[in-house]
Amino acid sequence: MTWQDDAGRDLVRSFGERMAMFVRGEGSHLWDAEGRRYLDFLAGIAVDSLGHAHPVFVSALASQAATLAHVSNYFATPPQLELAARLKRLAGTGDTGRVYFGNSGAEANEAAFKLARLHGGAERPRILALKDAFHGRTMGTLALTGKPWMQEPFLPMTPGVEFIDSTVEALEAALDDRVAALFVEPVKGEAGVIDLPEGYLAAARELTSRHGALLVIDEIQTGAGRTGEWFAFQHAGITPDAITVAKGIGGGFPIGALITFGHASDLFYPGTHGSTFGGNALGTAVAGAVLGEIERADLVRNAAERGEQLRAAILGIDSDLVTGVRGRGLLLGVALSHPVAKAVVAAAQEHGLVINAPNDETLRLVPALTIGDVEIDEFIDLLTASLRTVQDALLLDTPTEAHA
Numbered sequence: 001m002t003w004q005d006d007a008g009r010d011l012v013r014s015f016g017e018r019m020a021m022f023v024r025g026e027g028s029h030l031w032d033a034e035g036r037r038y039l040d041f042l043a044g045i046a047v048d049s050l051g052h053a054h055p056v057f058v059s060a061l062a063s064q065a066a067t068l069a070h071v072s073n074y075f076a077t078p079p080q081l082e083l084a085a086r087l088k089r090l091a092g093t094g095d096t097g098r099v100y101f102g103n104s105g106a107e108a109n110e111a112a113f114k115l116a117r118l119h120g121g122a123e124r125p126r127i128l129a130l131k132d133a134f135h136g137r138t139m140g141t142l143a144l145t146g147k148p149w150m151q152e153p154f155l156p157m158t159p160g161v162e163f164i165d166s167t168v169e170a171l172e173a174a175l176d177d178r179v180a181a182l183f184v185e186p187v188k189g190e191a192g193v194i195d196l197p198e199g200y201l202a203a204a205r206e207l208t209s210r211h212g213a214l215l216v217i218d219e220i221q222t223g224a225g226r227t228g229e230w231f232a233f234q235h236a237g238i239t240p241d242a243i244t245v246a247k248g249i250g251g252g253f254p255i256g257a258l259i260t261f262g263h264a265s266d267l268f269y270p271g272t273h274g275s276t277f278g279g280n281a282l283g284t285a286v287a288g289a290v291l292g293e294i295e296r297a298d299l300v301r302n303a304a305e306r307g308e309q310l311r312a313a314i315l316g317i318d319s320d321l322v323t324g325v326r327g328r329g330l331l332l333g334v335a336l337s338h339p340v341a342k343a344v345v346a347a348a349q350e351h352g353l354v355i356n357a358p359n360d361e362t363l364r365l366v367p368a369l370t371i372g373d374v375e376i377d378e379f380i381d382l383l384t385a386s387l388r389t390v391q392d393a394l395l396l397d398t399p400t401e402a403h404a
């Protein structure tokens, strides 16, 4: 029996076949069960902000586990209060901000969905979200996710959500005083690392304010410094009503949060929402340590600078397959000229590089925020080799004039 047999028999089939079995990680490298080393430019899909087995992560987890792991939300703990205060400071909520803790991105967005309903009440049944944006897989967050093929097997959806194009014109046409909230994913990661049009967030802020709707920004993939600001909305210089975070704030520990600003902070009242595990001492201690290390080591700036370095290096690769680079900071999408992204991911794995393909024409790069010259050089070598492997296979498949 191989591990593939075990996985095929025992794990739920909602994921495709596992590509490898990893047994160890250190920094930006992973090792599989056969002892092969890989460069990890996926980082658990934008989760492992500090890379693998970072000493700060390890010691925060161990020392909090040896002190106090979990007591429930009937009680407060120091790491929970410290993390809430830190998130408020980093997001710039001022004193009136509040934080709700859950265990995942979907739970953070579920909380935001309920926040929108509390704000809207019977007067504002409409919620707007962007076509193609991804907000999660639970029934509530699936209803917010503008991908009909994902929703289709699970219809009917929670009512009230309408999907609009990611343009200011579409937003202007859709908004009225019956809209409770607009949900925005500032860089559409799952859709293929698609940037919003220039000025969209500023216009969305202006228009939602004018109509009394909440502006909720899903920072689950973009947050924790990944785009070169603590949160992507900060590039636009706006103040949203709520943001949701997860992935990178825990650096590998499952945690999510809804952070509210101003009036939106007054909407939840006792009994309206909760979670047994959300915000426990263990998770909040780890997330606090991860964010503390991102601050101490100036990794937000590193994400901005390494992102630009990486973009330039990718554009310098001599391959007809690469047509451009989208995204910001260390959330980058490599656009391909042919629908061969999955083949490139497979070739990359053969060459010892972990990346993924959100669609057939895009490679997604979301490495640890700690990467430097060494990792970037190694990445460019491995990606170049992977592209060449696929390019060679394509040439073999394409009949030459002599054969045609």
Ligand SMILES: Cc1ncc(COP(=O)(O)O)c(C=O)c1O
Pocket (backbone or CB within 6 Å): 045, 104, 105, 106, 107, 109, 134, 135, 136, 137, 185, 189, 190, 218, 219, 220, 221, 246, 247
């Ligand atoms: C933008 C965005 N929102 C929400 C989610 C859902 O988060 P989770 O998988 O932790 O539930 C994701 C996950 O990929 C995401 O990228």
